[in-house]
Amino acid sequence: MATDATSLTQPNNAPHDEGSPEQPQPARTHIPSGQVDTSEQAAQTRASYDASRYERPSVTVDVVILTMRRRRLEVLLVKRRHWPFEGMWAIPGGFINPDESLEDSARRELEEETGVRDVYLEQLYTFGDPGRDPRTRVITVVYYALIRQEQLHGMVRAGDDAAETRWFPVYSLPEMAFDHQKILTYTMQRMSGKLEYTTIGFQLLPPEFTLGELQEVYEAILNRPLDKRNFRKKVLLTGILEPTNHTRKEGQHRPAALYRFNPRAEN
Amino acid sequence: MATDATSLTQPNNAPHDEGSPEQPQPARTHIPSGQVDTSEQAAQTRASYDASRYERPSVTVDVVILTMRRRRLEVLLVKRRHWPFEGMWAIPGGFINPDESLEDSARRELEEETGVRDVYLEQLYTFGDPGRDPRTRVITVVYYALIRQEQLHGMVRAGDDAAETRWFPVYSLPEMAFDHQKILTYTMQRMSGKLEYTTIGFQLLPPEFTLGELQEVYEAILNRPLDKRNFRKKVLLTGILEPTNHTRKEGQHRPAALYRFNPRAEN
DNA sequence: ATAATAGTGTCTGTGAGACAGTATTCT
DNA sequence: AGAATACTGTCTCACAGACACTATTAT
Numbered sequence: 256m257a258t259d260a261t262s263l264t265q266p267n268n269a270p271h272d273e274g275s276p277e278q279p280q281p282a283r284t285h286i287p288s289g290q291v292d293t294s295e296q297a298a299q300t301r302a303s304y305d306a307s308r309y310e311r312p313s314v315t316v317d318v319v320i321l322t323m324r325r326r327r328l329e330v331l332l333v334k335r336r337h338w339p340f341e342g343m344w345a346i347p348g349g350f351i352n353p354d355e356s357l358e359d360s361a362r363r364e365l366e367e368e369t370g371v372r373d374v375y376l377e378q379l380y381t382f383g384d385p386g387r388d389p390r391t392r393v394i395t396v397v398y399y400a401l402i403r404q405e406q407l408h409g410m411v412r413a414g415d416d417a418a419e420t421r422w423f424p425v426y427s428l429p430e431m432a433f434d435h436q437k438i439l440t441y442t443m444q445r446m447s448g449k450l451e452y453t454t455i456g457f458q459l460l461p462p463e464f465t466l467g468e469l470q471e472v473y474e475a476i477l478n479r480p481l482d483k484r485n486f487r488k489k490v491l492l493t494g495i496l497e498p499t500n501h502t503r504k505e506g507q508h509r510p511a512a513l514y515r516f517n518p519r520a521e522n
Numbered sequence: 523m524a525t526d527a528t529s530l531t532q533p534n535n536a537p538h539d540e541g542s543p544e545q546p547q548p549a550r551t552h553i554p555s556g557q558v559d560t561s562e563q564a565a566q567t568r569a570s571y572d573a574s575r576y577e578r579p580s581v582t583v584d585v586v587i588l589t590m591r592r593r594r595l596e597v598l599l600v601k602r603r604h605w606p607f608e609g610m611w612a613i614p615g616g617f618i619n620p621d622e623s624l625e626d627s628a629r630r631e632l633e634e635e636t637g638v639r640d641v642y643l644e645q646l647y648t649f650g651d652p653g654r655d656p657r658t659r660v661i662t663v664v665y666y667a668l669i670r671q672e673q674l675h676g677m678v679r680a681g682d683d684a685a686e687t688r689w690f691p692v693y694s695l696p697e698m699a700f701d702h703q704k705i706l707t708y709t710m711q712r713m714s715g716k717l718e719y720t721t722i723g724f725q726l727l728p729p730e731f732t733l734g735e736l737q738e739v740y741e742a743i744l745n746r747p748l749d750k751r752n753f754r755k756k757v758l759l760t761g762i763l764e765p766t767n768h769t770r771k772e773g774q775h776r777p778a779a780l781y782r783f784n785p786r787a788e789n
Numbered sequence: 790a791t792a793a794t795a796g797t798g799t800c801t802g803t804g805a806g807a808c809a810g811t812a813t814t815c816t
Numbered sequence: 817a818g819a820a821t822a823c824t825g826t827c828t829c830a831c832a833g834a835c836a837c838t839a840t841t842a843t
Contacts (some may be wrong), residue, residue: 310620311578312620314661316579339818353652355652356651356652357651357661366839378648381648383624385620385623394581394663466822482808484808484809484824485806487823488824488825506815506821507816507821508814508815508821509812509814509815509816510813511819511821594832713817733796735792749834749835750796751797751833751836754796754797758833763841771842773841774793774794775793775795775841777798777840778794778796779796
């Protein structure tokens, strides 16, 4: 039963065309104290490879935390209080604990920032250009998280040392530190793409929602208006929504029907 | 001009569901000697964060090197000669130099293994579960590279210390070291997906090729047969191919027309 | 003639997208 | 009555996919 499922257009889209700023290198050389025969080195048979010749870069995990607020998609940013990029805004992140996976680390960051667990989390990309941080070599594994406004109930942490933490519309950002502007641009590309063939849109909505709210999520991510009739037609035909027979009255107009996401949908 | 371009089905596909093997941690603690105020730490306002409390993981770059050989998609693997996973096969990789970007590092690995430059290279994913390497914490940024058979002209490096380096069909692999089986599975998922909306298929072919060869590439990546008529129809309609008016005679049958990839195609 | 691969066309179904008017509720 | 949002259907076009026979070359 030979079939055909291809389609050939467009070049690739991954952001490798980064252009490393070519920063001066710190002269320090670090000799690891323990066992340095790491997997890839051992796999690597060239004698020229020796871990002790290389300093280890710092590795951090950053988390792009997104939610729907005021009918827009917004991202949680932290204001920097020190050099470099003092006063500019940055994506929250931190170091990896030795005993946790990258994703666990992202979940921990997320919980520390927002108090929220059990959210959609996906690895986005790893950024590691030398010079992206002027102080030292930092490689950052970036995740993005989608959280529902209700999960926050207003408690984005006060910040024990009064650091500023604030929500910004993803398409209306302040001056960003490091390469964080690029990271957010890439996040939106990824999300726009995944919207087409996954259910990530539902991750930003409460258990019951109107078709209008769902459309708002799609428009907020894609950053463009969608036709209401076509949108509803398509969503309903997929069968991933089931009606709850509830309605929501709001303002002086006809109340909207509420739907629920039906996770049994793999078509 | 309101339009509509959505489609909602299926959950996400990124491989976070990895399930860390929970390996024992090496007790060694490394205190970096230099400046430790990395970007994300400074952005991170919690006083509880301090780089000196964490050992730095090893970071490597692995490269999944793929080419068409014997009408199949094959991957270049290296046989391990030491514990752990002695005798099993691994994806080639190595450490990052302080002054090179992640992608530069991948290009260097690739050139060291194959002598080839100027190839399609794309970051795949970053694997960092604790315990994926039993010796120490290793975080690996994985790239995949698509090279044309002609670029190799037989010279996959002899290996100065007689390490075995060999090509394997991607859908018929030997016993793999570490989590490298998972990495290859994920590679094929990514490639299959990208085949649909990019031109990565052409990266595996010489400048002039027949439609039959192009179809073989698609079938080799997707691991299933495609209908010849539908395939040719679709490819030709996209307009990314231009005829070269050359033909190739081969065997006792009608010669095939040769085409060339036309990079001016963004539809 | 035979073998072997190159090359070609039709039909059906599905889905994307353009497009405008009616229905219901509150004030 | 007016305001405000909810809700609905048709047409066209493009594309996916099933499906079988003819064309050209070498032996």
